[in-house]
Amino acid sequence: GQQVMQIPQYQHVQEGEDFTTYCNSSTTLSNIQWYKQRPGGHPVFLIQLVKSGEVKKQKRLTFQFGEAKKNSSLHITATQTTDVGTYFCAGQGGANSKLTFGKGITLSVRP
Amino acid sequence: KAGVTQTPRYLIKTRGQQVTLSCSPISGHRSVSWYQQTPGQGLQFLFEYFSETQRNKGNFPGRFSGRQFSNSRSEMNVSTLELGDSALYLCASSLWGILAGEVNEQFFGPGTRLTVL
Numbered sequence: 001g002q003q004v005m006q007i008p009q010y011q012h013v014q015e016g017e018d019f020t021t022y023c024n025s026s027t028t029l030s031n032i033q034w035y036k037q038r039p040g041g042h043p044v045f046l047i048q049l050v051k052s053g054e055v056k057k058q059k060r061l062t063f064q065f066g067e068a069k070k071n072s073s074l075h076i077t078a079t080q081t082t083d084v085g086t087y088f089c090a091g092q093g094g095a096n097s098k099l100t101f102g103k104g105i106t107l108s109v110r111p
Numbered sequence: 112k113a114g115v116t117q118t119p120r121y122l123i124k125t126r127g128q129q130v131t132l133s134c135s136p137i138s139g140h141r142s143v144s145w146y147q148q149t150p151g152q153g154l155q156f157l158f159e160y161f162s163e164t165q166r167n168k169g170n171f172p173g174r175f176s177g178r179q180f181s182n183s184r185s186e187m188n189v190s191t192l193e194l195g196d197s198a199l200y201l202c203a204s205s206l207w208g209i210l211a212g213e214v215n216e217q218f219f220g221p222g223t224r225l226t227v228l
Binding site: 001006009031033035042043044045048088090092096097098099100101102103104 | 144151152154159203207214215217220222
């Protein structure tokens with residue numbers, strides 16, 4: 001079945017550093033989503049990417065969908081302590097198919 | 112608009128018992144998905160219901176079941192509980208399938224923390 005992988009599971013950065021994480025799917029995706037879960041909270045939707053090579057920005061966050069629609073990246077510029085949390089990517093194989101989540105990457109930021 | 116609500120928020124059960132969790136989606140959302148979250152395993156998909164029909168199913172044993180009512184509220188049931196079923200169970204609702212091709216944002220509830228002793 002479809003697998004979505006996020007490696008590593010933890011990353012520690014110094015406040016102000018940039019951070020990039022990647023998400024890889026075993027199969028071609030129709031779309032990919034990113035969610036953020038703060039400690040003790042529930043996942044909150046950040047973005048959905050649909051088109052091959054699509055790039056979307058949200059303030060300091062930049063999301064990209066790979067040309068082959070099998071991978072995606074999240075880049076955070078100049079991390080802040082408010083960026084701490086676990087970032088999940090989730091891929092959907094086709095219309096109305098299930099959403100498969102990666103295991104997430106937990107980001108900690110040293111002030 | 113009220114968000115997704117889940118009841119109860121916390122539950123303690125013993126092995127062999129069964130449990131029913133409830134989820135009320137955002138008004139107008141007909142898709143409800145259930146996920147199991149455990150440390151290190153991320154969110155594992157259990158099943159998704161759309162207009163009272165199970166549309167997708169994950170790789171969980173038959174002890175895990177669910178249903179959806181005509182008002183889109185959903186319940187999941189776990190029978191013969193095992194220690195490994197201890198987890199945070201998250202429910203998410205969306206407009207998925209109503210707005211084909213649009214953003215399929217999942218709105219998560221706060222979850223039910225199930226502890227099996």
